[in-house]
Amino acid sequence: HAKSEGKNHFQFYRDELNTRAHDRLVLENRIRTAIDKQHFQLYYQPQIHLASGELIGLEALIRWIDPDHGVISPADFIPLAEDTGMIGRIGDWVIDTACKELKLLHAKGLDQIKVAVNVSAHQFKNGEHLCNVIQSALQGHQLQSKFLSLELTESILIDDINETIRSLNDLKGLNITLAVDDFGTGYSSLSYLKTFPIDVLKIDQSFIRDILEDKSDKAIVTAIIAMAKELDLHVLAEGVETVDHNDMLKEFGCDYAQGYYYCRPIPIEELIERYTEQS
Numbered sequence: 001h002a003k004s005e006g007k008n009h010f011q012f013y014r015d016e017l018n019t020r021a022h023d024r025l026v027l028e029n030r031i032r033t034a035i036d037k038q039h040f041q042l043y044y045q046p047q048i049h050l051a052s053g054e055l056i057g058l059e060a061l062i063r064w065i066d067p068d069h070g071v072i073s074p075a076d077f078i079p080l081a082e083d084t085g086m087i088g089r090i091g092d093w094v095i096d097t098a099c100k101e102l103k104l105l106h107a108k109g110l111d112q113i114k115v116a117v118n119v120s121a122h123q124f125k126n127g128e129h130l131c132n133v134i135q136s137a138l139q140g141h142q143l144q145s146k147f148l149s150l151e152l153t154e155s156i157l158i159d160d161i162n163e164t165i166r167s168l169n170d171l172k173g174l175n176i177t178l179a180v181d182d183f184g185t186g187y188s189s190l191s192y193l194k195t196f197p198i199d200v201l202k203i204d205q206s207f208i209r210d211i212l213e214d215k216s217d218k219a220i221v222t223a224i225i226a227m228a229k230e231l232d233l234h235v236l237a238e239g240v241e242t243v244d245h246n247d248m249l250k251e252f253g254c255d256y257a258q259g260y261y262y263c264r265p266i267p268i269e270e271l272i273e274r275y276t277e278q279s
């Protein structure tokens with residue numbers, strides 16, 4: 001009896017694996033089709049200068065607009081796109097589209113706004129290609145490099161430190177802004193901050209969520225802000241959802257904020273409408 005049960009378990013386990021492998025394959029093919037048919041769209045979320053309340057930049061966040069399934073969030077397809085290398089083509093499209101759409105905003109008079117693009121490990125490892133894509137996007141859309149920023153997560157940066165420094169220097173050589181995304185979640189050594197040519201630390205939203213009540217979160221955030229000041233880096237807080245979050249971060253001397261308190265990620269047309277009406 002025990003033996004047959006074991007066999008059933010194994011059978012179950014194998015079916016489970018097959019189903020998952022099958023699901024992945026289906027998703028992979030759907031992503032491939034979405035790339036070919038250009039079913040992606042960039043949404044943009046404002047980045048605000050806390051002291052003045054002014055809009056200074058946008059973060060481009062990809063959405064997959066599927067004819068059958070509607071809007072699919074990046075968490076549901078970026079990881080697989082990354083594993084399969086499909087993120088290469090998607091990422092190239094993101095950089096070009098972000099530059100193109102920022103020009104639309106500039107043409108409406110909001111001509112000092114920057115755009116930040118998320119870059120995956122796969123893209124960062126193909127540094128030469130990444131630099132080329134950035135250069136041709138900037139040239140093709142007649143955009144000055146100071147208006148483009150790249151967001152790289154801490155985990156991408158700690159892989160091979162010497163290689164990382166080389167790649168970051170190449171990117172910095174293009175005169176773009178470099179930001180560390182989800183800062184504080186990467187379990188990495190802080191010593192690299194002085195060797196990497198980075199400009200901005202984006203404090204991960206997990207530290208902001210309970211900042212009003214949680215003493216350790218408060219301590220971590222104030223420490224990051226103090227350290228950033230000493231290192232001549234700017235700090236942006238992610239996940240700012242309430243006026244209390246906002247006021248506390250402002251009081252702590254955080255430079256920039258981004259979150260639902262200001263605006264959810266929205267398509268460029270909506271963003272233009274919103275920010276040209278009010279001014």
Ligand code: C2E
Nearest residue numbers: 061062073074075094118119120239240241258259260265
């Ligand atoms: P991220 O770069 O850290 O982006 C911030 C995420 O937090 C976004 O989720 C944004 O919509 C969400 N967010 C913004 N404000 C708030 C807030 O006040 N509260 C809460 N709870 N969340 C907020 P989204 O758009 O689902 O993107 C998730 C992640 O997917 C991004 O995290 C980024 O790592 C990745 N991603 C998005 N677009 C791209 C892309 O074009 N390329 C690559 N490689 N990754 C991307």
Ligand code: MG
Nearest residue numbers: 059118151181
């Ligand atoms: Mg980001």
Ligand code: MG
Nearest residue numbers: 181182202238
């Ligand atoms: Mg983040």
Ligand code: MG
Nearest residue numbers: 153181182204
């Ligand atoms: Mg994130």
